[in-house]
Amino acid sequence: MTALATSIRRNSLSAGSIALLLILASTTARAEKLKYALKKGESVVYRVRIEAQRDSHTEIYAGTPSLRVTKSDLDGVAYTFSGTLSQSQKSKPGVRNFPRFPRGPRSPFGSPLTGVGIGSPLSSETVEINTRGRVVTRRGSSQLPFLLGNLSELMIELLPEDDKQDAWSLQETTSIGMSSSSRFPRPRSPFARDDADRKVLNAIEKTEYKIKSSEAGKTLVEKTYSLKTDATNRGKPKLEVTGAGTFTFDAALGGLSQAEYKMSYISRDGNTTVEVPFTLTLSLLSDEERKKLEATRAKAVAKAKQPLGADEQTKLLAGLKSNDVGQPLRSLIALSQKGPDQPNPEIARALATILAGDKESLHFTAAKALEKWGTQQVVPEMVDALSNSSTIVRHSMMTALANLKAEKAIKAIAAALAKQSDRHHASKVLRKFGPAAESAVVGHLKSDEWVTRLEACRILKDVGTVKSLDALGAISSSDKNALVKRTAKDAVEAIKKRGDGKFI
Secondary structure, eight states: OOHHHHHHHHHSOOTTOOEEEEEEOOOSOOOSOOOOOOOTTOEEEEEEEEEEEOSSEEEEEEEOOEEEEEEEETTEEEEEEEOOBEEEEEEOTTOOOOOOSOOOOOOTTTOOOTTBSOOOTTOOEEEEEOTTSOEEEEESOOBOSTTOOBGGGTTOOOOOSSTTOSEEEEEEEEEEEEETTOSSOEEOOTTOOOOTTEEEEEEEEEEEEEEEEEETTEEEEEEEEEEEESSEETTEESEEEEEEEEEEEETTTTEEEEEEEEEEEEEEETTEEEEEEEEEEEEEOOHHHHHHHHHHHHHHHHHHHSOBOHHHHHHHHHHHTOOSSSHHHHHHHHHHHOOBSSOOHHHHHHHHHHHHSSOGGGHHHHHHHHHHHOOGGGHHHHHHGGGOSOHHHHHHHHHHHHHTTOGGGHHHHHHGGGSHHHHHHHHHHHHHTGGGGHHHHHGGGGOSSHHHHHHHHHHHHHHOOGGGHHHHHHHHHHOSOHHHHHHHHHHHHHHHHTTTSOOO
16 A cells, blocks of 8 residues: 555554564665664655546545654654545536535544644644554544555655565454444554444555665655455455555655555445545655745644634625535634634624534534634534534533533533543543533532543542542542542542642
8 A cells, every 4th residue: 555554554453453664575675774863853744645646536635634743762763743635526527516625624533634734833643653654652633535544654665674674574363443423444553532423444454665776865665555444345345555666765764755655445335335546656856845844834723723804704704604505614723723812793693503503414524613703602503413423523512611611511521431432532622621610510429330430530639628628538548440439539648739729
């Protein structure tokens, strides 16, 4: 698969994934040392383009994502990644009437394409790899279509463990999350929180590498890839991705400088088979191109921080109410990226109306916009949205309600502690309310689920007062779970130490 696809293997394996690195004998040209050694403080920018051939049109994903190296030593490289790919379509001869506007942001639960759309210039991921390209840690998501993995790891390929190797390969068991609400399947993380409609397909992933040439510090590597699910449809894998291509490792850079792949994505369901051939190219921008792009981005960031003016707000409000197919979405995207200098009750009401409406495709972006545009007047509607079927919508509503300090919503947010997919975000949001969240959280110390009791202890450690001491003291001595008991004791100590009324 492409370099993108390898990120599935490295970062989206289930807990029981099996990895086997096979050292192959070869008589091809041997390379000099292949190790990632990007320079600390350096900014590296790539031009990325994916072209997928549909029946009626060519689907194009393109962009210039960048990474800034924050660490580089004998153990590996860490970097902060930013950027997404924009999506467009190009009609094939004789075909008309296809959507021309870019698709907006997508939910990583409703759809995995967090690496596609109009993202915020301020958003980023963090990735750390060892010198051979194994991902050590990653925070954030930038998933791409066709099971290509994270955009943030497109420029990372697995390198040989032994510098004398001319060929190496990898075979692993991985898993793919399937959601009934998603156009695309998504790689499954062992730490992912599952939705009720999610099912998982196990798959075998094979990657082979072979050095073709090495000259002047640049090593050309040939790569072939296949991913096939164990589950079959009429004797063939339900999902299959295959392809081949080459990438160039630049020793002076300490990373990839170029990659080209030809791939094919196949989905089989019943009597329907969908095959999508696609190409992927990656190239390093020159210093001049990079500086020009960074200057443009700096202006975009400065502009993004400026609140929307009255005239812009009026136009966007009209767009929200428009019957045009694309105009509401365009307005939602703009509103999700910029907030007002003063609350706008009309826009808040329009957003709440869309969120409560039957156009589910707009719910995610409306929820994101309410994080910036919500007002006290629409708090009841926002609380109702905490029961939305989309995890991302629920999380956006929690964030929006916390931004408003809407204490009437605390009880409903605290109820989310009992749900695995919401627990972490609810915990983070409840802390923003400070001691006001205490009474709602204390009740969860009696939960039948030890993980819920544990999270309640952690929250009270940060925001609890003397009112929580009796309840915490009781479970610190009687809870059946040792971790819960220890955390409850820590919370008691923190509250007593905080006796002056100060809270984290």
